[in-house]
Structures are given as C-alpha cells and as structure tokens.
Amino acid sequence: MIKKVSNYFVISLAICATLSMALKPQESLNFDDYSTEGIELNYDMAHLDEAHNFEQTQLSNPFQSSPVYFPNLGKSYVGFKEALAFKESRGNYFTVNTLGYLGKYQFGAETLKLIGIYNPTKFLYNPKLQEKAFLANAERNKWILRKDIKRFEGKKISGIEITESGILAAAHLAGPGSVKKFLRSYGIKNVSDAYGSSVRYYMKKFSGYDTSFIEADKRAKAIL
Structure with a gap:
C-alpha cells in the first residue's frame, strides 16, 4: 500500500512539473537563444523544376504527389563536387561500375595511386x-593544367x-592529358569515355562553378 501511495505521489509531481513548464509565460523565454540572425546558411530551397545541378528524372517519385524540395548548393565548390558526383554515381560512395x-x-585504381591510395x-x-x-585529384589536375586554364579560360571553343x-x-x-588535347586542338580532339561522355560535354555541363577553393598542387595526396 505504501509503495502504491509513493508511486501516485511521484506521478502527481511529474504532472505538476509538466503543467508548470507548459503554462510558463511566453515573455520569460529568451528567444535570442533560438535566433539564426548572423548565421551564414549556404543554401536556399529550390523546387525540383528549378534546380540545375541534378538530373531531375532520377529524383522523381511516382508515389509522392506533393512537390519535392532539396537544398540547392548553387555554383559553390560543394555544388561543383556534388553535381559531378551525382553524374558519376548518383552520389553513391559504395558503388563499383x-x-x-x-x-x-x-x-x-591507377588514378588513386597517383594521389597516394593503394x-x-x-x-x-x-x-x-x-x-x-x-x-587531391582536383588539386593535382589544376597544377598540371594551370597554363591551359590561364590561356583558355573565358574563350569559346566548340561552341562553349x-x-x-x-x-x-x-x-x-x-x-588532364585529354583536356590539353581538346583545348590545344580547339575542340577537334574530343575524347569520350566508355559510356559516351566526352570532354566537351563535361566542360559544358560543369561550367561556371567557383573552384577557387581548389589549390594547384603538384604533389597533392589524399591523407586522412
């Protein structure tokens, strides 16, 4: 009997505490603690039809009638690498083609060796x-292509x-060797991979991103 009375007493205290918090005057809360003012939020929300970094057909859902929204990373470095990753693998870390x-x-495997992964x-x-x-691979490529970037950036080749x-x-x-051939032949030597994607196609699809974050580095390695 004492045990039951004790349990009822504890439950009553819990209910009273919950009600007290719920009924606490709103003006006593410090809303500054929850403000996002001054915080840099590096994305904005875009409707699926407005996004340009991803292939829309891969994101459609036949079972969902409401619009699909996702962060649009724009033309930032992160937007660049994520757009490229989506084209390469749909962003899947664990896939092998x-x-x-x-x-x-x-x-x-051979490219990985160049940046120290065996x-x-x-x-x-x-x-x-x-x-x-x-x-690391982008830094190495930027160093190899530094003269070509300086020479050809802003020019139009093969319509792009x-x-x-x-x-x-x-x-x-x-x-980088294939890119040099494309640029220095003014688009005549346009190499494609086994799946049909060409140097010209990638130059057009991924143009205009801010890649200033990538530093040219001859000896760039992937080190954890």
Missing part, C-alpha cells in the same frame, strides 16, 4: 577518404565557354 571504377566520384577496398568503404581523394570548373570536371572524366 562495370569497368571497375570506384565510389562516389568513380576513381580508377588499397581500393579500403578506399571504397571510407567516404571521408573519398572526399579527400576528390580534392571555357571555365576553370569545366576544365577540372573534364580532367576528372578523361585525365
């Missing part, structure tokens, strides 16, 4: 290492405006 290319950004299995199951690899981000995306696809 039919030619053996690995991960979110679809790296080949264990493809470890690479595939380590998203953080994959992100490091993308940046040449930008640094387009050059780096094309180098990710086909290697």
Whole structure:
C-alpha cells in the first residue's frame, strides 16, 4: 500500500512539473537563444523544376504527389563536387561500375595511386577518404593544367565557354592529358569515355562553378 501511495505521489509531481513548464509565460523565454540572425546558411530551397545541378528524372517519385524540395548548393565548390558526383554515381560512395571504377566520384585504381591510395577496398568503404581523394585529384589536375586554364579560360571553343570548373570536371572524366588535347586542338580532339561522355560535354555541363577553393598542387595526396 505504501509503495502504491509513493508511486501516485511521484506521478502527481511529474504532472505538476509538466503543467508548470507548459503554462510558463511566453515573455520569460529568451528567444535570442533560438535566433539564426548572423548565421551564414549556404543554401536556399529550390523546387525540383528549378534546380540545375541534378538530373531531375532520377529524383522523381511516382508515389509522392506533393512537390519535392532539396537544398540547392548553387555554383559553390560543394555544388561543383556534388553535381559531378551525382553524374558519376548518383552520389553513391559504395558503388563499383562495370569497368571497375570506384565510389562516389568513380576513381580508377591507377588514378588513386597517383594521389597516394593503394588499397581500393579500403578506399571504397571510407567516404571521408573519398572526399579527400576528390580534392587531391582536383588539386593535382589544376597544377598540371594551370597554363591551359590561364590561356583558355573565358574563350569559346566548340561552341562553349571555357571555365576553370569545366576544365577540372573534364580532367576528372578523361585525365588532364585529354583536356590539353581538346583545348590545344580547339575542340577537334574530343575524347569520350566508355559510356559516351566526352570532354566537351563535361566542360559544358560543369561550367561556371567557383573552384577557387581548389589549390594547384603538384604533389597533392589524399591523407586522412
């Protein structure tokens, strides 16, 4: 009996405490603690039809009637790498394609060796290492192509405006050597990969992003 009375007493106290918090005067709360003023929010919400960084058909949902919204990363460095990743693998860290290319950004084993990664299995199951690899490879390519970027950026070749981000995306696809051939032949030597994506296509699709975050580095390595 004493135990039951004790339980009722504890429950009553809990109810009283809950009611007290719920009925607390609104003016006593400090809403400044919950303000987002002064915080940089680096994305805005865009409707699916307005987004340009992703292929819309891959995001459609036949079972959902309401509009689909997602963060639009714009033309930032993050927008660049995520748009490229979506084209390469739909952003899947753990995928391997039919030619053996690995991960979110679809790296080949030989390219990984150039940036200091010698264990493809470890690479595939380590998203953080994959992100490091993308940046290191872009830094290395930017160093190799630094003269071509300076010479051709802003010019029109094969009907497209040449930008640094387009050059780096094309180098990710086909290697910096293929990009040099495309630029220096003024679009005549347009290499395509096994799935039909060409240097010109990547230069156009990924043009105009801000890749100033990527620093040219001859010896860039992916180190955790």
